[in-house]
Amino acid sequence: MGLFFLDYGAGNVQSLANSLRKLGYEFQWIRTAEDFDKATSLIFPGSLCTNTLLQVARTLEYALASKIDLFDNADKTVPHMGWNSIDLLDSADKSDEGLLESSHYYFVHSYRASYDPDGNPVAAHWVHSTTQYGQEVFMASVRKANVFGTQFHPEKSGDAGLRIISAWLSESESARSSAPPTPRIPRPPKPRDGLTKRIVACMDVRSNDEGDLVVTKGDQYDVREKAPAAPGTIQAQAEGAVRNLGKPVALAARYYAAGADELCLMNITSFRHSPLRDQPMLAVVRAAAEEVFVPLTIGGGIKDTVDPDGTKRSALEVAGLYFRAGADKVSIASEAVYAVERMRARPSQDGIGEGDGTSAIETIAHAYGRQAVVVSIDPKRVYVDLSYDGPYRDEVIRGSPGTEDEAKAWWYQCTASGGREVRPLSVVQLARGVEKLGAGEILLNSIDRDGTGKGFDIDLIQLVRKNVRIPMVASSGAGSAAHFVEVFQKTDVEAALAAGIFHRGEVGIGEVKDVLSSAGVNARR
Numbered sequence: 140m141g142l143f144f145l146d147y148g149a150g151n152v153q154s155l156a157n158s159l160r161k162l163g164y165e166f167q168w169i170r171t172a173e174d175f176d177k178a179t180s181l182i183f184p185g186s187l188c189t190n191t192l193l194q195v196a197r198t199l200e201y202a203l204a205s206k207i208d209l210f211d212n213a214d215k216t217v218p219h220m221g222w223n224s225i226d227l228l229d230s231a232d233k234s235d236e237g238l239l240e241s242s243h244y245y246f247v248h249s250y251r252a253s254y255d256p257d258g259n260p261v262a263a264h265w266v267h268s269t270t271q272y273g274q275e276v277f278m279a280s281v282r283k284a285n286v287f288g289t290q291f292h293p294e295k296s297g298d299a300g301l302r303i304i305s306a307w308l309s310e311s312e313s314a315r316s317s318a319p320p321t322p323r324i325p326r327p328p329k330p331r332d333g334l335t336k337r338i339v340a341c342m343d344v345r346s347n348d349e350g351d352l353v354v355t356k357g358d359q360y361d362v363r364e365k366a367p368a369a370p371g372t373i374q375a376q377a378e379g380a381v382r383n384l385g386k387p388v389a390l391a392a393r394y395y396a397a398g399a400d401e402l403c404l405m406n407i408t409s410f411r412h413s414p415l416r417d418q419p420m421l422a423v424v425r426a427a428a429e430e431v432f433v434p435l436t437i438g439g440g441i442k443d444t445v446d447p448d449g450t451k452r453s454a455l456e457v458a459g460l461y462f463r464a465g466a467d468k469v470s471i472a473s474e475a476v477y478a479v480e481r482m483r484a485r486p487s488q489d490g491i492g493e494g495d496g497t498s499a500i501e502t503i504a505h506a507y508g509r510q511a512v513v514v515s516i517d518p519k520r521v522y523v524d525l526s527y528d529g530p531y532r533d534e535v536i537r538g539s540p541g542t543e544d545e546a547k548a549w550w551y552q553c554t555a556s557g558g559r560e561v562r563p564l565s566v567v568q569l570a571r572g573v574e575k576l577g578a579g580e581i582l583l584n585s586i587d588r589d590g591t592g593k594g595f596d597i598d599l600i601q602l603v604r605k606n607v608r609i610p611m612v613a614s615s616g617a618g619s620a621a622h623f624v625e626v627f628q629k630t631d632v633e634a635a636l637a638a639g640i641f642h643r644g645e646v647g648i649g650e651v652k653d654v655l656s657s658a659g660v661n662a663r664r
């Protein structure tokens with residue numbers, strides 16, 4: 140008897156289990172068919188429900204009776220990824236299961252069950268809340284008798300999400316099973332797209348010279364302290380220690396408490412390691428996921444590798460290890476560059492090239508969904524003559540008058556291995572290629588701006604935005620809260636990321652959100 144949990148390999152199993160532990164609930168995993176009969180409450184990753192599978196099946200049947208379609212990406216990026224508000228439909232008993240219209244919840248999905256009270260009035264009675272993305276209104280939560288399901292991820296929705304899980308599970312089982320159906324009152328939705336701009340804190344993690352994993356931060360990807368070169372030595376020999384800005388798990392917990400909408404952990408020396416050697420990184424992810432109830436992206440080393448004992452591991456297996464440890468998305472950099480180079484060797488009508496189904500992006504997106512695959516791009520400016528007419532002429536940016544870039548022209552070249560390898564690929568070619576291969580989001584860095592505090596590279600971000608219809612995170616160069624306002628006002632990105640200013644405590648996440656709100660940019664509070 141008691142609370143049971145069904146693990147069918149979905150990506151968010153670990154996060155949901157962590158949220159239950161955080162709330163103090165004990166649960167058992169469903170291991171045999173008989174366990175279903177022992178369960179008085181049953182949790183399906185992605186939805187919360189009680190009693191028997193039959194009821195789950197009925198709920199799904201009900202949901203399937205509604206129209207389930209892909210979001211239209213003509214007016215917005217897809218997947219719908221981020222924190223959105225909900226519109227609670229009225230009920231006779233006012234049972235809102237802990238949901239609040241003043242809160243935001245984390246959504247990540249490409250398909251939605253549309254809310255259509257006129258076309259499907261029977262189903263509409265069981266819709267508990269709706270959400271709007273662009274012009275589309277869809278079901279955010281459903282409840283019928285003792286079955287409750289959400290489209291968003293309560294386990295990734297911070298305190299607001301934990302409150303829902305707690306409200307549902309703390310309702311006594313007898314109250315739940317004896318509760319009469321409480322049909323909602325269908326009505327036209329209140330028009331509001333409440334999607335907020337996301338603020339992401341990124342931690343670059345590597346081992347220092349003592350072998351401990353620390354959060355570090357470079358300037359233009361150089362993470363060592365600058366030491367003056369002694370006479371007779373070259374600068375490389377005079378490099379100082381790896382900068383140590385704190386412990387990854389403690390910092391992750393601090394950013395979660397401060398209101399970060401999402402966190403990234405980048406294993407920045409992973410290209411030297413196999414997953415077996417990266418066990419400490421897996422332990423960091425596991426520990427961070429126990430403390431942090433917002434989405435967690437893990438990057439670095441997502442590629443086919445060979446362990447020291449000769450065991451081969453595919454990128455899909457490596458990603459699976461991170462998902463099992465509690466990551467929600469994996470971020471792929473070097474392998475994405477190589478995959479797009481390969482696809483360009485297989486010509487296609489759209490000029491982008493064709494994947495062969497074997498790349499890390501394709502295999503992971505196929506197994507876990509495209510929303511679980513981020514591609515991290517590390518571009519560098521290549522300056523050219525103002526009269527440049529070479530192969531990248533359509534992507535050339537000319538500096539605006541009155542800026543430090545006046546009279547300069549450049550295009551953006553892709554790199555691999557954290558900027559160490561320059562590749563024959565432009566940022567536009569890479570972005571369009573990874574979108575076609577199945578990436579769900581682009582994390583756009585800039586080697587030129589990283590750690591400089593000069594602000595985001597607006598030209599770069601606008602260029603990539605014009606070329607892809609998946610969500611984008613702008614990264615590199617944030618030096619003040621005003622830089623976040625600038626990036627959201629001048630470009631149409633969904634999220635902005637910073638590292639240095641947060642690690643050094645120069646600007647707080649709360650301060651960024653205050654400044655965004657004052658400037659009229661929608662931010663989660």
Ligand code: 1PR
Nearest residue numbers: 341360439440471472473515557589590615616637638639
């Ligand atoms: O190639 O798939 O193994 O992935 C390696 C990952 O590690 C890539 O995402 C790459 O960006 C990252 N990386 C590799 N070397 C470094 C380095 O710094 N030496 N860090 C590195 C990248 C850039 C951002 C940083 C922003 C914001 N760091 O992560 O957080 O630029 O910084 P700021 O706000 O201080 O300006 P693979």
